[in-house]
Amino acid sequence: MQFSSKLIEEAVNSFASLPGIGKKTALRLVLHLVQRPVEDSVGFAQAIARMRENILHCTTCGNLSDQHVCSICRDPRRDQSLICVVESIRDVMAIEDTRQYRGLYHVLGGVIAPIEGIGPADLNIDSLIGRARHPDTQEIIMAISPTIEGDTTIFYITRLLEDVDITVSNIARGVSFGGELEYADEVTLGRSIVARTRL
Amino acid sequence: MQFSSKLIEEAVNSFASLPGIGKKTALRLVLHLVQRPVEDSVGFAQAIARMRENILHCTTCGNLSDQHVCSICRDPRRDQSLICVVESIRDVMAIEDTRQYRGLYHVLGGVIAPIEGIGPADLNIDSLIGRARHPDTQEIIMAISPTIEGDTTIFYITRLLEDVDITVSNIARGVSFGGELEYADEVTLGRSIVARTRL
Structure with a gap:
């Protein structure tokens, strides 16, 4: 040019x-x-x-923020007993857009991916364990991508939280709402049969 | 969001x-x-x-420029006898990229399009006529899109240049180089047969 x-x-x-x-x-x-x-x-x-x-990273949850503590962590109307663990800031925005969640977040900054050289020390995990031990915290919700790396990360964090007296949960996995069953991928469809829920 | x-x-x-x-x-x-x-x-x-x-517009040709006169108009190695008339700055860049032209340019800033409310007065036409009358100028090359609006613009400018003693030319129109004849559109193919050139 x-x-x-x-x-x-x-x-x-x-x-x-x-x-x-x-x-x-x-x-x-x-x-x-x-x-x-x-x-x-x-x-x-x-x-x-x-x-x-x-721009700053929230010192509590790792979300992008205009101040040292982000507007979600500062908001007294949010449920302080719930912490939703996500990979990235983009996931915080996606969940906020659903308007279905009123708890707090924790941004890991990625998932454990040994092939890409990302280990637990590269992620925001230590501070999550610290927050989990806070008396206000009752539940940690894992909202991590359902991939091998995502599951490895969930497994790793769950192990670290074993001795903490809180609930650890995972977001539901199964066929998408509004999707046609025949177009769902094999793995998702198979697992959603195995993990069926009682009506 | x-x-x-x-x-x-x-x-x-x-x-x-x-x-x-x-x-x-x-x-x-x-x-x-x-x-x-x-x-x-x-x-x-x-x-x-x-x-x-x-950023400035070259006071001579209308091209975008860092100075009042653009680097092409300032360049003494360019052929001062040729002026290539184009619609936009993008066309200047496209022609420069071919490295086939060593003359000057004149950027109209569009074509005459009555439906969109663009008349001759909205275009950089007066200054082109002025430049055409300069004793150095020998040829004006129209490099305008082969559309109805483009052809109207070429016709309008050609009429204004009738009493000026210079050559006015049009860039060649016909089938694209490297294209398969069967894929050329009907109008282009039809006109390129009518406007065939002797080998």
């Missing part, structure tokens, strides 16, 4: 450094920002810079 | 205001920038802001 402007070239390369954005898309975005009023496009850039400079 | 952080929410909304970027993609990009080192992500934002604050 031939650029007659260094400024455009740098902006295109910046966008193209983002995942899933190629040079052509980057150019389209840059030319769009050129069309928009200056204050508008500069405002776009400032929102990104402000976010990156000021 | 439920956000526990205002900073993240603003950054996601900023990205989602760009064309072709939805909320989910925006979130993915923001979480990516959170993972990257602060200087790196702030550098990204600064490149965008710097570009938008300082």
Whole structure:
């Protein structure tokens, strides 16, 4: 790609450094920002810079936060007895979007994946055990991906929580709501028969 | 989408205001920038802001430029007798990428499209006529999309240039190089038979 402007070239390369954005898309975005009023496009850039400079990880749960303790952990209306363990911030948002859960979270920052060199020490596990021992905590809910790595992580954490007097639970696994049975994958369908629940 | 952080929410909304970027993609990009080192992500934002604050339109050809006159118009090695008329900056880049053209450009900023309310006065046409009258100019090459609007624009400009003593040419239209004849559209194939060239 031939650029007659260094400024455009740098902006295109910046966008193209983002995942899933190629040079052509980057150019389209840059030319769009050129069309928009200056204050508008500069405002776009400032929102990104402000976010990156000021964003924190909640010291309690590991969620992204504007303050040292995140808005969920600070909220007195949330059920302090429940802690939902998730892999990533994205999962917190997905669960919040369901509006079905009013407890707290704990973000691990991933799952145990020896092949990728991610061990228990790389995850936010120690602080979870600390929180589990808090007298307010009654239940730890594992909301981890149903994969081999996910199950390994659940098993590892459950073992560490054996001597703590709390309930440890797992989110339900089975066929998706609204999905046609014939399209469910074999493993899911097989396991949901084995793990059937009484009506 | 439920956000526990205002900073993240603003950054996601900023990205989602760009064309072709939805909320989910925006979130993915923001979480990516959170993972990257602060200087790196702030550098990204600064490149965008710097570009938008300082970018200019070349006073001669209308191309995007870091200076009042763009690097192509300033380049003494370019053939000053040729002016290639294009719709947009993107077309300048596409032609430059071919490395087949060493003349100058003139960016119209669009084509005449009455339905969308774009008339000749909205385009960079007056300055083109001025440049055509310059004694150095020998040929104006129309590199405009072969659409009804494009052809209207070419016709309009050609009429204005009737009393100027220069050559006005059109880029070749016909079947694409490397394409199979059977896949060429009917109009293109039909016209390329009518407009056949002698070998």
